[in-house]
Amino acid sequence: MDNTPIIAFRDFGFQYTAQAEPTLYHIDLAVHKGEKILIAGPSGCGKSTLAHCINGLIPNSYPGKATGSLTIGGKDAFSQGLFALSKTVGTVLQDSDGQFIGLTVAEDIAFALENDCVPTQEMHETVQKIARLVNVEQVLGHAPHEISGGQKQRVALGGVMVGDVDVLLFDEPLANLDPATGKQAICLIDDIQKHTGCAVIIIEHRVEDVLYRPVDRTVLMEDGHIRFDGSPDALLSTDLLPQGGIREPLYVTALKYAGVTLTADMRPSYLPELVLSDSQKAQVRHWFASQPPAPAQPEKPVQLQVKNLDFTYSGGHHALKGISLEVHKGEMLSIVGTNGAGKSTFSKVICGFENAQSGTITLNGLDLSTLSIKERADHIGYVMQNPNQMISKNQIFDEVALGLRNRGVSEEEIRPQVEETLKICGLYPFRNWPISALSYGQKKRVTIASILVLEPEMILLDEPTAGQDLAHYTQIMDFLRELNKSGTTVVLITHDMHLMLEYTPRALVFCDGQLIADRSAAAVLCDPELIEQAALKETSLFTLANRCGIAPAEDFVERFIHEDREVRTHGC
Numbered sequence: 001m002d003n004t005p006i007i008a009f010r011d012f013g014f015q016y017t018a019q020a021e022p023t024l025y026h027i028d029l030a031v032h033k034g035e036k037i038l039i040a041g042p043s044g045c046g047k048s049t050l051a052h053c054i055n056g057l058i059p060n061s062y063p064g065k066a067t068g069s070l071t072i073g074g075k076d077a078f079s080q081g082l083f084a085l086s087k088t089v090g091t092v093l094q095d096s097d098g099q100f101i102g103l104t105v106a107e108d109i110a111f112a113l114e115n116d117c118v119p120t121q122e123m124h125e126t127v128q129k130i131a132r133l134v135n136v137e138q139v140l141g142h143a144p145h146e147i148s149g150g151q152k153q154r155v156a157l158g159g160v161m162v163g164d165v166d167v168l169l170f171d172e173p174l175a176n177l178d179p180a181t182g183k184q185a186i187c188l189i190d191d192i193q194k195h196t197g198c199a200v201i202i203i204e205h206r207v208e209d210v211l212y213r214p215v216d217r218t219v220l221m222e223d224g225h226i227r228f229d230g231s232p233d234a235l236l237s238t239d240l241l242p243q244g245g246i247r248e249p250l251y252v253t254a255l256k257y258a259g260v261t262l263t264a265d266m267r268p269s270y271l272p273e274l275v276l277s278d279s280q281k282a283q284v285r286h287w288f289a290s291q292p293p294a295p296a297q298p299e300k301p302v303q304l305q306v307k308n309l310d311f312t313y314s315g316g317h318h319a320l321k322g323i324s325l326e327v328h329k330g331e332m333l334s335i336v337g338t339n340g341a342g343k344s345t346f347s348k349v350i351c352g353f354e355n356a357q358s359g360t361i362t363l364n365g366l367d368l369s370t371l372s373i374k375e376r377a378d379h380i381g382y383v384m385q386n387p388n389q390m391i392s393k394n395q396i397f398d399e400v401a402l403g404l405r406n407r408g409v410s411e412e413e414i415r416p417q418v419e420e421t422l423k424i425c426g427l428y429p430f431r432n433w434p435i436s437a438l439s440y441g442q443k444k445r446v447t448i449a450s451i452l453v454l455e456p457e458m459i460l461l462d463e464p465t466a467g468q469d470l471a472h473y474t475q476i477m478d479f480l481r482e483l484n485k486s487g488t489t490v491v492l493i494t495h496d497m498h499l500m501l502e503y504t505p506r507a508l509v510f511c512d513g514q515l516i517a518d519r520s521a522a523a524v525l526c527d528p529e530l531i532e533q534a535a536l537k538e539t540s541l542f543t544l545a546n547r548c549g550i551a552p553a554e555d556f557v558e559r560f561i562h563e564d565r566e567v568r569t570h571g572c
Contacts, residue, residue, distance in 0.1 A: 041221035090160025179537030309359035338535030
């Protein structure tokens with residue numbers, strides 16, 4: 001590996017023009033070509049600001065005062081413009097929709113080549129080569145809205161790779177992907193890094209998912225400082241991740257609950273190579289045997305009943321095929337499955353945004369087909385996956401207050417209701433901010449708040465925690481749990497397998513427009529055949545249970561989740 005860093009921060013600090021205090025302090029960080037680095041930390045820790053310094057958005061789009069030095073490609077970063085830096089650093093954004101420029105996939109990949117006046121034949125050859133590398137050959141003629149979230153991310157990656165960059169920077173690459181596609185994305189990033197030899201920097205909350213493939217270094221940030229910079233094995237041998245508000249891999253937490261002392265030479269960062277002695281496996285088995293079984297869930301009356309639901313889009317896509325299910329009053333459950341499985345379509349039909357060709361939907365015995373969209377919304381709240389599709393006001397307070405104002409609620413009643421909801425969703429300090437100033441994750445919280453403030457009896461949330469760090473994830477989910485305890489039914493459409501395990505005893509699994517499983521969350525993630533069929537991701541707890549000779553594995557998973565909830569709720 002070349003000893004000359006491609007990126008070098010030396011005693012670097014940065015303060016935005018509009019901020020009273022710096023966001024970054026005394027950053028010393030070197031990145032070498034060929035390295036793969038994971039940067040983690042809670043929201044507000046400075047990792048996005050660090051990324052903006054690397055790709056040139058600071059100072060070119062976000063002005064401020066810098067101290068110390070930052071060199072990229074051996075040159076002062078702040079003396080280079082965005083165009084010059086883009087030749088060295090390629091950025092793949094969290095919100096891949098915001099990165100599309102062309103009318104088709106091929107045009108988007110070719111955009112940088114066209115700007116460089118590359119001859120047509122050479123441009124076509126390069127686009128084909130990159131498309132093969134990122135596996136989007138079959139969709140080159142498709143428009144952006146015609147391809148999946150995983151395909152969009154591959155296209156965005158292809159668009160930055162045409163420039164033969166030295167650094168690939170990924171901002172929350174897993175936020176909008178289903179589990180199987182997330183695994184593929186991590187494998188793709190790993191393959192690209194090995195193929196090109198470029199440096200790869202991944203900014204991601206989901207540490208365990210990134211470690212599906214080995215990384216060279218982890219950088220943990222907190223309050224604008226680098227708290228840790230070293231091997232992931234060394235990091236996971238400490239308690240720095242949970243102390244810093246980041247969830248550590250579930251199998252690591254389980255081992256710690258069992259009293260196993262982790263050391264770096266055990267390779268705890270990469271589960272296939274984790275070294276466990278016979279005595280350590282016995283510790284895990286002893287812990288499992290000492291835990292009481294998870295308490296049985298009481299039977300509740302049926303609230304939503306769906307029978308033989310069929311829906312086909314005007315283009316001929318048969319999205320729902322004979323769906324029959326029941327949701328019980330006061331239940332909290334997950335709907336899971338790959339992108340395009342029919343999960344979001346099901347929610348849209350339930351809420352009246354789409355009309356089914358056949359089948360029935362009843363809520364507390366009332367035929368929903370007799371109700372308008374507005375009337376359904378009084379009973380069922382729906383939070384869409386993409387926040388940009390829900391937001392219509394310029395300011396946060398006005399967006400959250402909109403539904404109450406449309407209902408004719410007085411301003412005297414609106415203010416305390418909105419402010420309380422904003423506090424719960426971690427948005428109160430920003431209540432008077434323009435929505436345009438928010439991150440994608442913050443916009444998600446605004447849309448959740450705009451529905452929660454209306455207090456529906458059932459709420460459907462499409463990917464409620466995408467882009468959220470552990471603190472905000474926990475804050476939102478704990479609020480939803482309390483809402484659920486008060487009688488509100490909560491249905492979560494999610495790609496987050498831990499969310500499903502931790503918060504929802506029951507999971508509905510969709511695949512190709514059909515309901516293929518209605519089981520406990522633990523049972524779903526301990527069934528390899530079901531996981532493969534539905535494009536899910538087995539929990540690492542399943543792997544650990546098998547390594548330690550514990551059967552059935554789902555019992556181990558359920559007891560861990562129960563214990564973990566108790567520890568995080570009560571601290572013991």
